Amino acid sequence: MLDERKLAVLRAVVEDFVNTNEPVGSRALADRHPLGVSPATIRNDMVALEEDGYIHQPHTSAGRVPTDKGYRLFVDRLSSVKPLSAAERRAIESFLGGAVDLDEIVARTVRLLSQLTRQVAIVQYPSLTRSSVQHVELVPLGGQRIMMVVITNTGRVEQRVIDGLGSVDEKVVDDLRTMLNRAISGKHLGEVPDAVEDLPAQVAPEDRPVAIAVLSVLLESLVERREEKIVLAGTANLAAVDFAASLRDVLEALEENMVLIRLLGEAKDPSMLTVRIGAENFHEGLRSTSIVSADYGVGNQSLAKIGVVGPTRMDYPGTMGAVRAVARYVGQILAGQ
Amino acid sequence: MLDERKLAVLRAVVEDFVNTNEPVGSRALADRHPLGVSPATIRNDMVALEEDGYIHQPHTSAGRVPTDKGYRLFVDRLSSVKPLSAAERRAIESFLGGAVDLDEIVARTVRLLSQLTRQVAIVQYPSLTRSSVQHVELVPLGGQRIMMVVITNTGRVEQRVIDGLGSVDEKVVDDLRTMLNRAISGKHLGEVPDAVEDLPAQVAPEDRPVAIAVLSVLLESLVERREEKIVLAGTANLAAVDFAASLRDVLEALEENMVLIRLLGEAKDPSMLTVRIGAENFHEGLRSTSIVSADYGVGNQSLAKIGVVGPTRMDYPGTMGAVRAVARYVGQILAGQ
DNA sequence: TCCTGGCACTCCAAGGTCCTCAGTGCTAAT
DNA sequence: ATTAGCACTGAGGACCTTGGAGTGCCAGGA
Numbered sequence: 001m002l003d004e005r006k007l008a009v010l011r012a013v014v015e016d017f018v019n020t021n022e023p024v025g026s027r028a029l030a031d032r033h034p035l036g037v038s039p040a041t042i043r044n045d046m047v048a049l050e051e052d053g054y055i056h057q058p059h060t061s062a063g064r065v066p067t068d069k070g071y072r073l074f075v076d077r078l079s080s081v082k083p084l085s086a087a088e089r090r091a092i093e094s095f096l097g098g099a100v101d102l103d104e105i106v107a108r109t110v111r112l113l114s115q116l117t118r119q120v121a122i123v124q125y126p127s128l129t130r131s132s133v134q135h136v137e138l139v140p141l142g143g144q145r146i147m148m149v150v151i152t153n154t155g156r157v158e159q160r161v162i163d164g165l166g167s168v169d170e171k172v173v174d175d176l177r178t179m180l181n182r183a184i185s186g187k188h189l190g191e192v193p194d195a196v197e198d199l200p201a202q203v204a205p206e207d208r209p210v211a212i213a214v215l216s217v218l219l220e221s222l223v224e225r226r227e228e229k230i231v232l233a234g235t236a237n238l239a240a241v242d243f244a245a246s247l248r249d250v251l252e253a254l255e256e257n258m259v260l261i262r263l264l265g266e267a268k269d270p271s272m273l274t275v276r277i278g279a280e281n282f283h284e285g286l287r288s289t290s291i292v293s294a295d296y297g298v299g300n301q302s303l304a305k306i307g308v309v310g311p312t313r314m315d316y317p318g319t320m321g322a323v324r325a326v327a328r329y330v331g332q333i334l335a336g337q
Numbered sequence: 338m339l340d341e342r343k344l345a346v347l348r349a350v351v352e353d354f355v356n357t358n359e360p361v362g363s364r365a366l367a368d369r370h371p372l373g374v375s376p377a378t379i380r381n382d383m384v385a386l387e388e389d390g391y392i393h394q395p396h397t398s399a400g401r402v403p404t405d406k407g408y409r410l411f412v413d414r415l416s417s418v419k420p421l422s423a424a425e426r427r428a429i430e431s432f433l434g435g436a437v438d439l440d441e442i443v444a445r446t447v448r449l450l451s452q453l454t455r456q457v458a459i460v461q462y463p464s465l466t467r468s469s470v471q472h473v474e475l476v477p478l479g480g481q482r483i484m485m486v487v488i489t490n491t492g493r494v495e496q497r498v499i500d501g502l503g504s505v506d507e508k509v510v511d512d513l514r515t516m517l518n519r520a521i522s523g524k525h526l527g528e529v530p531d532a533v534e535d536l537p538a539q540v541a542p543e544d545r546p547v548a549i550a551v552l553s554v555l556l557e558s559l560v561e562r563r564e565e566k567i568v569l570a571g572t573a574n575l576a577a578v579d580f581a582a583s584l585r586d587v588l589e590a591l592e593e594n595m596v597l598i599r600l601l602g603e604a605k606d607p608s609m610l611t612v613r614i615g616a617e618n619f620h621e622g623l624r625s626t627s628i629v630s631a632d633y634g635v636g637n638q639s640l641a642k643i644g645v646v647g648p649t650r651m652d653y654p655g656t657m658g659a660v661r662a663v664a665r666y667v668g669q670i671l672a673g674q
Numbered sequence: 675t676c677c678t679g680g681c682a683c684t685c686c687a688a689g690g691t692c693c694t695c696a697g698t699g700c701t702a703a704t
Numbered sequence: 705a706t707t708a709g710c711a712c713t714g715a716g717g718a719c720c721t722t723g724g725a726g727t728g729c730c731a732g733g734a
Binding site for chain 1: 484571
């Protein structure tokens with residue numbers, strides 16, 4: 001069905017269209033690519049490619065444009081990830097190296113990725129799963145509230161306010177803090193639920209409601225919200241593109257964190273690059289965009305994802321190279337911390 | 338120079354132009370506003386207004402459009418802040434009420450403000466100045482690094498990694514932590530520098546470099562970075578507007594946190610609404626936008642600012658009402674925490 | 675002195691027509 | 705199977721026309 005030359009034609013169509021953003025015709029193709037055949041032959045191949053749905057003609061007398069299916073084939077079989085230049089790698093290293101804390105690592109990573117790809121970059125905060133509890137702090141906020149701060153050994157800080165208690169004695173909070181830290185500091189997050197199970201029993205009965213409230217918020221904060229935080233950069237790059245869907249829809253989709261989280265989460269193959277093209281994205285507003293994402297983490301353990309959102313008409317090899325490289329460097333930096 | 342009627346004409350021009358986004362002519366004005374004079378008279382007034390630079394004619398046979406100077410006069414003398422409806426106030430209250438921690442208060446505030454105004458909202462994290470230190474935590478990160486976490490009584494958490502030490506004994510860190518907390522917990526941030534001044538002297542000479550490194554990072558984190566954090570929402574609303582400057586420039590400006598911070602910081606009159614119109618903004622990309630900002634805080638003390646960015650052609654009374662109301666509510670919520 | 679109706683004038687924007695040209699599909703020849 | 709040649713198609717740019725909104729100005733009236 002698709003012989004070698006037809007694939008070469010498809011590849012050429014994709015590459016030229018990505019470069020020029022204009023439908024590409026048979027003559028231009030024959031000129032710019034060493035296909036070794038005449039435009040007429042290319043036309044025949046194009047007809048075949050169009051019948052199979054890989055390319056599409058906006059109107060009769062126009063050139064061809066790749067379809068989502070065409071990009072998909074291109075990504076899967078016709079291209080390879082393009083490694084970064086040495087200069088780019090050095091730039092990454094020095095740019096990420098200067099970060100002082102987790103917030104700054106994430107902030108720099110997302111800006112870096114958006115600049116490398118000239119597109120919108122997304123970085124998810126490292127998940128908590130692998131970390132262990134370094135310290136739990138309970139702070140009476142006056143009145144009837146307590147603030148809880150959990151610090152993990154990966155440098156992540158979770159804070160929550162516990163409310164709806166009766167008035168709480170400061171002494172009780174102190175005891176609870178001591179008890180909690182004895183029970184869970186050093187423990188992996190996964191072990192926390194077991195480790196705190198019998199704590200309420202050790203508390204004086206009248207203080208038990210407080211203890212239970214604190215514990216439930218603790219568990220909730222560790223389990224439920226671990227992947228909520230996401231950072232964006234480079235939305236200005238969208239302005240240069242003209243989308244089939246309106247720019248507004250794309251921006252709206254990007255503002256919904258839950259959408260982004262699901263998007264990144266959908267990566268099929270852990271620890272590999274994932275590319276979702278156009279209509280493969282479930283979200284309406286992102287039907288005319290592609291997303292390239294990757295896991296990052298320390299060692300073999302994936303902590304979270306990073307990704308790039310751009311028009312389906314994007315430089316896939318280059319973008320994939322940048323995403324992969326940045327993911328690796330962030331992993332290294334996190335490991336070094 | 339500018340009699341009562343001319344001002345009324347200017348007000349009408351601004352209001353109509355904001356509504357329709359089209360240059361407004363003398364007839365339309367006479368029809369829609371009870372000015373009690375004929376279009377010809379209005380025309381004469383318009384000529385005067387144009388000579389004084391308050392309105393401007395895109396081309397000979399078009400209506401008039403307010404200039405930045407015209408908007409300025411409108412805001413200063415011709416309009417009053419429009420209070421929110423009861424329904425809107427209830428919505429604010431219930432929306433902000435559900436927040437569990439500082440991050441969420443800020444996140445909800447910014448989303449709320451962008452929805453109320455249908456524009457881009459900016460919220461700055463509460464400044465640290467007024468808070469006091471609740472607790473300082475030092476966490477050995479293995480190797481030669483220490484993580485420091487400062488928790489304030491307003492629920493803000495600052496974390497920094499201290500690096501470039503020799504290898505550090507865990508015992509030393511423990512001692513330092515105890516000492517630090519004894520010295521500064523409960524102290525206002527402003528008092529911290531004094532309170533830690535003589536700490537190094539109390540440490541064994543061989544540990545002094547570590548102590549000094551920790552203290553310098555502590556002071557730096559409290560002083561220098563206090564106003565860096567900013568959150569945005571509603572950028573999708575920009576897509577609906579057509580700017581004189583390109584949308585890209587606006588988005589780029591909005592991504593530079595330092596620009597936004599300076600922008601909010603420029604508010605003249607503390608604890609009041611500030612409006613900066615068009616070219617009054619120093620930043621190139623924001624020459625065709627206006628910014629409405631306000632302080633928020635607890636009691637009389639301002640903690641930080643919130644604001645809205647939109648086209649100069651914006652509904653000033655409504656936007657100002659929303660910004661003011663949200664600022665007040667956030668203050669209340671923070672006071673309640 | 676200020677306001678108003680009338681009028682000639684200006685110029686944008688929308689619609690229509692024409693033309694160019696890139697690119698096609700098809701056919702016949704190699 | 706490939707290629708040259710050719711007639712055909714349709715988008716988009718250049719050009720023109722026209723309608724209409726809006727103006728500035730003037731002369732007459734309160």
